[in-house]
Amino acid sequence: MNDILQGINVYLIGMMGAGKTTVGRLVAQHLQYGFLDTDEVITKAAGKSINEIFVSVGEAEFRQVESDILGQICAYTKLAIATGGGIIMRRENWGYLRHGLVVWLDVPVDLLCSRLAEDTTRPLLQDANPQEKLRSLLEQRIPLYSQADLHITISEDETPESIAQRIMDAIPSVLKQDNSQN
Ligand SMILES: Nc1ncnc2c1ncn2[C@@H]1O[C@H](COP(=O)(O)OP(=O)(O)OP(=O)(O)O)[C@@H](O)[C@H]1O
Numbered sequence: 256m257n258d259i260l261q262g263i264n265v266y267l268i269g270m271m272g273a274g275k276t277t278v279g280r281l282v283a284q285h286l287q288y289g290f291l292d293t294d295e296v297i298t299k300a301a302g303k304s305i306n307e308i309f310v311s312v313g314e315a316e317f318r319q320v321e322s323d324i325l326g327q328i329c330a331y332t333k334l335a336i337a338t339g340g341g342i343i344m345r346r347e348n349w350g351y352l353r354h355g356l357v358v359w360l361d362v363p364v365d366l367l368c369s370r371l372a373e374d375t376t377r378p379l380l381q382d383a384n385p386q387e388k389l390r391s392l393l394e395q396r397i398p399l400y401s402q403a404d405l406h407i408t409i410s411e412d413e414t415p416e417s418i419a420q421r422i423m424d425a426i427p428s429v430l431k432q433d434n435s436q437n
């Protein structure tokens with residue numbers, strides 16, 4: 256598989272709580288790739304949590320830093336990258352994501368809510384009605400997530416390992432022409 260991919264990066268996209276970080280680590284292991292998480296790169300570089308960044312400099316500045324980080328990451332190869340849930344919103348980010356293979360982890364809102372019920376680390380969910388917030392964010396973002404090369408629909412009872420395996424099985428079917436011919 257590593258040979259078929261020719262080192263191109265795999266980007267995981269999807270909503271908060273979709274499992275990009277959890278499944279991304281497993282995909283990296285399968286591919287014998289490195290693993291990066293854009294949220295983690297940002298928090299380490301800033302020395303602040305995502306919540307603190309949103310409070311101190313605001314979402315717009317966070318999005319700019321996110322784009323800058325993605326622009327740097329995409330210069331490397333052999334990486335599985337868990338992205339922030341909102342990375343798909345900027346057109347320039349798609350220029351970077353398109354260097355690799357983009358995988359959308361599509362998880363129903365009810366399941367996202369149950370996973371994130373106790374979680375206070377996602378600033379956009381510090382809302383009176385987090386379920387409604389997730390629903391409206393997903394509705395706005397579906398046309399963007401849909402631009403992924405690979406659409407992985409996730410049901411309630413699937414383990415991260417099983418999802419990672421499904422991604423591995425599906426990759427050959429969506430490899431860009433140039434890579435699959437080599
Ligand atoms: N397939 C799964 N089955 C059960 N729990 C899962 C699964 N995938 C992820 N989780 C759990 O859901 C929570 C959110 O997962 P994770 O942090 O990987 O999501 P994310 O897509 O990276 O979110 P964010 O965009 O906010 O970084 C974690 O507690 C994780 O353990």
Ligand SMILES: O=C(O)C1=C[C@@H](O)[C@@H](O)[C@H](O)C1
Binds near residue numbers: 271305341376377378
């Ligand atoms: O969906 C989003 O907009 C976000 C998801 C997280 O990964 C973080 O990048 C941040 O909490 C914003």
Ligand SMILES: [Mg+2]
Binds near residue numbers: 275294338
């Ligand atoms: Mg994550």
